[in-house]
Amino acid sequence: xxxxxxxxxxxxxxxxxxxxxxxxxxxxxxxxxxxxxxxxxxxxxxxxxxxxxxxxxxxxxxxxxxxxxxxxxxxxxxxxxxxxxxxxxxxxxxxxxxxxxxxxxxxxxxxxxxxxxxxxxxxxxxxxxxxxxxxxxxxxxxxxxxxxxxxxxxxxxxxxxxxxxxxxxxxxxxxxxxxxxxxxxxxxxxxxxxxxxxxxxx
Amino acid sequence: xxxxxxxxxxxxxxxxxxxxxxxxxxxxxxxxxxxxxxxxxxxxxxxxxxxxxxxxxxxxxxxxxxxxxxxxxxxxxxxxxxxxxxxxxxxxxxxxxxxxxxxxxxxxxxxxxxxxxxxxxxxxxxxxxxxxxxxxxxxxxxxxxxxxxxxxxxxxxxxxxxxxxxxxxxxxxxxxxxxxxxxxxxxxxxxxxxxxxxxxxxxxxxxxxxxxxxxxxxxxxxxxxxxxxxxxxxxxxxxxxxxxxxxxxxxxxxxxxxxxxxxxxxxxxxxxxxxxxxxxxxxxxxxxxxxxxxxxxxxxxxxxxxxxxxxxxxxxxxxxxxxxxxxxxxxxxxxxxxxxxxxxxxxxxxxxxxxxxxxxxxxxxxxxxxxxxxxxxxxxxxxxxxxxxxxxxxxxxxxxxxxxxxxxxxxxxxxxxxxxxxxxxxxxxxxxxxxxxxxxxxxxxxxxxxxxxxxxxxxxxxxxxxxxxxxxxxxxxxxxxxxxxxxxxxxxxxxxxxxxxxxxxxxxxxxxxxxxxxxxxxxxxxxxxxxxxxxxxxxxxxxxxxxxxxxxxxxxxxxxxxxxxxxxxxxxxxxxxxxxxxxxxxxxxxxxxxxxxxxxxxxxxxxxxxxxxxxxxxxxxxxxxxx
Numbered sequence: 133x134x135x136x137x138x139x140x141x142x143x144x145x146x147x148x149x150x151x152x153x154x155x156x157x158x159x160x161x162x163x164x165x166x167x168x169x170x171x172x173x174x175x176x177x178x179x180x181x182x183x184x185x186x187x188x189x190x191x192x193x194x195x196x197x198x199x200x201x202x203x204x205x206x207x208x209x210x211x212x213x214x215x216x217x218x219x220x221x222x223x224x225x226x227x228x229x230x231x232x233x234x235x236x237x238x239x240x241x242x243x244x245x246x247x248x249x250x251x252x253x254x255x256x257x258x259x260x261x262x263x264x265x266x267x268x269x270x271x272x273x274x275x276x277x278x279x280x281x282x283x284x285x286x287x288x289x290x291x292x293x294x295x296x297x298x299x300x301x302x303x304x305x306x307x308x309x310x311x312x313x314x315x316x317x318x319x320x321x322x323x324x325x326x327x328x329x330x331x332x333x334x
Numbered sequence: 335x336x337x338x339x340x341x342x343x344x345x346x347x348x349x350x351x352x353x354x355x356x357x358x359x360x361x362x363x364x365x366x367x368x369x370x371x372x373x374x375x376x377x378x379x380x381x382x383x384x385x386x387x388x389x390x391x392x393x394x395x396x397x398x399x400x401x402x403x404x405x406x407x408x409x410x411x412x413x414x415x416x417x418x419x420x421x422x423x424x425x426x427x428x429x430x431x432x433x434x435x436x437x438x439x440x441x442x443x444x445x446x447x448x449x450x451x452x453x454x455x456x457x458x459x460x461x462x463x464x465x466x467x468x469x470x471x472x473x474x475x476x477x478x479x480x481x482x483x484x485x486x487x488x489x490x491x492x493x494x495x496x497x498x499x500x501x502x503x504x505x506x507x508x509x510x511x512x513x514x515x516x517x518x519x520x521x522x523x524x525x526x527x528x529x530x531x532x533x534x535x536x537x538x539x540x541x542x543x544x545x546x547x548x549x550x551x552x553x554x555x556x557x558x559x560x561x562x563x564x565x566x567x568x569x570x571x572x573x574x575x576x577x578x579x580x581x582x583x584x585x586x587x588x589x590x591x592x593x594x595x596x597x598x599x600x601x602x603x604x605x606x607x608x609x610x611x612x613x614x615x616x617x618x619x620x621x622x623x624x625x626x627x628x629x630x631x632x633x634x635x636x637x638x639x640x641x642x643x644x645x646x647x648x649x650x651x652x653x654x655x656x657x658x659x660x661x662x663x664x665x666x667x668x669x670x671x672x673x674x675x676x677x678x679x680x681x682x683x684x685x686x687x688x689x690x691x692x693x694x695x696x697x698x699x700x701x702x703x704x705x706x707x708x709x710x711x712x713x714x715x716x717x718x719x720x721x722x723x724x725x726x727x728x729x730x731x732x733x734x735x736x737x738x739x740x741x742x743x744x745x746x747x748x749x750x751x752x753x754x755x756x757x758x759x760x761x762x763x764x765x766x767x768x769x770x771x772x773x774x775x776x777x778x779x780x781x782x783x784x785x786x787x788x789x790x791x792x793x794x795x796x797x798x799x800x801x802x803x804x805x806x807x808x809x810x811x812x813x814x815x816x817x818x819x820x821x822x823x824x825x826x827x828x829x830x831x832x833x834x835x836x837x838x839x840x841x842x843x844x845x846x847x848x849x850x851x852x853x854x855x856x857x858x859x860x861x862x863x864x865x866x867x868x869x870x871x872x873x874x875x876x877x878x879x880x881x882x883x884x885x886x887x888x889x890x891x892x893x894x895x896x897x898x899x900x901x902x903x904x905x906x907x908x909x910x911x912x913x914x915x916x917x918x919x920x921x922x923x924x925x926x927x928x929x930x931x932x933x934x935x936x937x938x939x940x941x942x943x944x945x946x947x948x949x950x951x952x953x954x955x956x957x958x959x960x961x
Contacts (some may be wrong), residue, residue: 144946146884174875174889200946 134307137190138252139195139235141169141205150239150284150292151198157296163307165190169207176210183215187229192306193273195264196237202253202260206234212267222270231291233312234268234319235276236261238298243283258319272310279321340841341945345382349375365467365718368619372626373714383627395624397617398463398682399576399590400610402491405462406594406601408532409488414713417485422480423949424663431655432458439647449697453705455497455669456688457648461681462487465617469676479669482660483676494588499533505674505694513961536582538539540575552602556778559797568586571597585686601795608802613916621682629710633703644708649715653678677725679716680709734754748774749813749881751839753798755782758870759842760819760861763791765874766897766933769882769888773816774807789931799827801835809836816879817843818870823852829857840880842873871896902933 138158144299159163164331167186173179177180188192191264203294221229238257246252247260257280258265268275277301281295302325318324349371357367375382414421437454441447465483474480548571556568563949575593576586597606634641641673656674665673665781683705692702739874750766750773752759764774776798777783786793796803798819809815817834825843830842842861851862863873871892 140538144884145888147946170886171884198946319457 133193133283134309135189136164136166136192136194136303137186138164138194138196138210139169139211140166141195141207141211141332143170143207145170145256148239150287150295150313151196153296154196154239154281155333157300158177158303162305164303167219169211170205173207176207177215178207178211180214183211184220184228187215187232191232192303193229193232193234194303195234199238199240199260200237201248202255204264212264216267216271227272230272231274231275236264236278237280238278239281239284241254241283241285243268243279243286247282256319258316263314270275276315277318277320277324298322301325301329338696342383346620347571348622349382349623354619358623361839364619365464365622366714366721368622369626369714369717370708371823373622373629374626375623376627376629376631378629378631388417389638393589395621395682395685395707396576397614397619397621398612398711399572399587400617401463401466402587402591403572403594404607405466405488405491405612406591406596406615407598407607409718411599413877417481420663420825421483421489421565423660425486426494427659427662428486428655429458429490429493431659434753435651437650439651445701448703449830452501452504452687452691452696453701454840455500456684456720457680457705457709457829458652459494459681459683459687460652460677461486461679461713461716463621463682464679464713467618467719468717469672474672476647478665479672479676482665482669483672484515484649486656486677489679490683490878491588491591494585495537496589497687498584498752499530501687501690501694502527502530505696524822532582533584535825536579536584536589537592540578540592541596542592547595548597549600549602554598556602556605556795562799564605564610568606569613571606572610581857585683587686588685596824600795601787604794604803604806605796606798608796608806611802611911615803625682625710629714633707636710640706641704641711645711645715648680649678649712651717652680671723671727674721675715675719678719678848679712681713748772748808750816751776751804751807751809751812751814752816752818752846754779754817754819755786755793756818756820758865760815761817761899761932762818762869762877764931765871765892766877767791768934769878769883769891770876774812776803776807785928785931789928799831801831804831804836809839813838813840814880815839815841815879817841818871819844820846822846822853825850825854826857829854829859833858842877844870844873867899868896894950899930902930905933926933 140151140155140292142148145151158166162317169178176318195208197208203209216229218224220226240247240257242253243258246258247255249256254307261278265275281292287295305325305328306314315321315324318327348367353371353374354364354367357370358364373379377383428508433451433454435454436457437447437450440450445453465487469480469483503506528721532838552564552567555563572590575589579586579589596605656677657670660670660673668740688702688706688709692699728770748771750771752763752773753776754863755763755777759775761774766773772792773791776796777786777793778795780798783793783795790842794803794807798804798817809832815836817825817826819827829841829843832839840861841859842863843854843859844863844865845854846865848864851864854862861873863869874887874895875885875892877889878887
């Protein structure tokens with residue numbers, strides 16, 4: 133069983149209905165560590181040694197955040213700058229995170245259709261994630277497609293429960309070392325898990 | 335043997351100790367136990383106390399006096415204002431309807447209209463002592479029925495004043511006052527208008543004296559910081575007022591009630607409350623015993639049918655009126671039955687009124703004796719009726735609705751208690767308030783307490799290390815106790831008290847020096863803050879976080895607060911020499927704080943912190959719906 137580390141960052145988690153139910157769905161999974169960055173480091177003073185210990189103790193890494201103005205919240209960038217340091221995560225022959233699968237869980241107000249060429253937001257979610265993807269590439273990590281919950285303003289409670297269920301299933305599968313090449317073919321992890329479920333159902 | 339005072343005391347105490355535990359074991363409540371004890375030792379059973387005709391109520395009334403003082407203390411203007419519709423509406427409705435019904439009944443029994451009206455008014459009173467004590471024991475004090483009962487009783491207690499003033503006018507026909515009463519009154523032999531006027535005069539005198547003499551007097555006494563002294567002062571206030579009232583022929587209970595109301599708004603309220611509490615319980619028990627002992631069984635055996643039918647009629651009439659009133663004020667069945675049965679007896683003020691009526695000679699001696707017996711018996715019946723209702727009626731017919739927590743009750747229980755409100759505590763309190771967390775504050779500087787009360791804080795005057803004061807400040811339900819007291823010895827004592835009696839409380843503390851901090855560590859306090867602005871705000875952030883606030887949000891609020899506070903300081907600096915130049919530094923401090931607190935109220939601390947709370951989804955791309 134792989135341990136999974138969720139690096140969660142939401143500056144206003146107290147007001148986020150979507151993220152609350154996504155995380156609530158993970159309750160009771162003892163191999164999942166939810167590491168709430170804004171709660172741990174409200175002053176942005178990140179304890180690098182502790183973060184590295186956590187990274188080494190987990191096999192799958194997740195950046196989980198809401199998309200504000202096309203990027204992750206500031207603390208994710210701060211975390212990257214401090215923790216994925218030259219000489220520890222990359223360069224000089226020290227690649228401590230080498231081959232660890234990593235992906236982003238993102239919530240957006242806009243719908244999937246709006247994140248498209250010719251759509252309101254003009255770029256797709258994978259395109260907006262290029263800087264993150266490249267950083268993990270630099271660290272020789274295994275970048276997976278993102279899990280996205282979109283159109284959050286219009287999600288009914290039922291739809292939200294489905295999303296939370298998908299998230300839980302994805303983590304469950306990833307904890308059991310599935311073939312990663314296959315997963316990389318999908319645009320979103322949502323699509324992968326839907327396809328899996330379809331196959332398993334009669 | 336029982337003639338001596340000590341002998342009497344032995345009889346009373348032994349009877350109480352014997353009967354009350356048995357009554358409680360049988361599930362009857364202590365009030366009934368006391369009443370039974372009274373009947374047992376009374377002249378018609380064992381005959382230990384009160385030979386026939388002897389007035390034992392006189393001495394025992396002191397318990398009621400204390401209770402009314404405490405009720406008066408409860409009566410903060412704000413509290414009264416919140417309950418105003420219930421008190422005035424329900425209270426006047428009950429009093430008016432009951433008086434009409436009972437007066438009509440007494441007219442039919444052959445009293446003239448003056449006598450009927452006077453007796454009707456007296457019988458309309460219910461027993462504050464029995465009802466509040468019984469409801470409190472059943473844990474119904476804050477239920478809908480409990481609050482309604484309190485409102486009605488309060489209205490009655492207040493109404494006694496004008497009724498006492500009215501009675502002399504009803505005596506006109508009977509021709510002056512024939513003196514039956516034993517208490518020598520200054521008023522005997524005065525013309526009617528002077529008697530009525532003197533009632534009002536006495537009330538006014540108590541009001542004036544309370545404000546201008548008692549409060550300064552208490553300030554001096556509490557400066558001495560001797561616990562016994564403040565207890566003695568509390569007792570002296572009550573005894574002195576009771577004595578004064580008696581001197582002009584008024585009810586001591588009434589005087590005490592007035593005194594309580596006066597002191598309710600002073601900073602000594604909670605200290606007085608906890609000082610008197612133990613005496614109240616015991617003396618109230620004594621009163622109940624006396625009621626039991628004063629039931630005239632001779633009258634009961636002479637004309638049992640008359641007395642019993644009178645008792646039943648009075649209880650029935652009062653209960654019916656209360657049911658109607660309760661319905662109008664939308665009490666549910668359960669609550670209404672408790673309310674109506676609870677208040678259906680005739681109360682201790684009836685003794686007072688009947689004694690006055692008797693002295694004025696409005697109705698004959700036979701009548702007053704009979705009606706006093708009716709009063710005592712109806713009081714004894716109340717706990718039994720409540721018990722019957724609880725055991726027999728409610729399980730069968732009651733809906734057992736869950737009590738809805740009333741919103742305005744919550745504000746009396748703040749999650750945070752701050753002990754010590756000097757500069758550190760005040761910054762903490764201001765910061766918490768700015769973030770919507772109200773704290774209960776304990777302080778023993780009366781000037782400071784005065785200021786904070788004016789600024790709308792809930793402040794308790796008194797020594798925070800005292801268990802009773804902590805308890806009345808809500809330590810049972812609070813979550814955080816923040817100690818910001820200067821004296822390390824006091825801090826240590828408080829930590830120990832809190833640890834022992836309120837283990838659920840998270841104890842946080844300010845330390846002046848490293849040495850103090852080390853001592854706190856030894857005591858097991860983990861959250862320690864060493865002085866000055868940033869620290870107190872940081873402490874505030876931690877308090878918010880331990881109440882479940884998000885750390886990041888709380889931290890930002892803290893940073894905003896420091897920025898705001900520093901600009902407020904700059905803003906205030908030029909004004910500090912406005913007032914006369916000889917203001918001492920302490921006064922200056924207080925004034926500065928006052929200005930800061932006033933500024934806090936108008937400043938909106940969170941107006942700029944909602945960047946991530948967009949309610950309009952700008953990225954939701956309304957455009958996508960277009961082709």
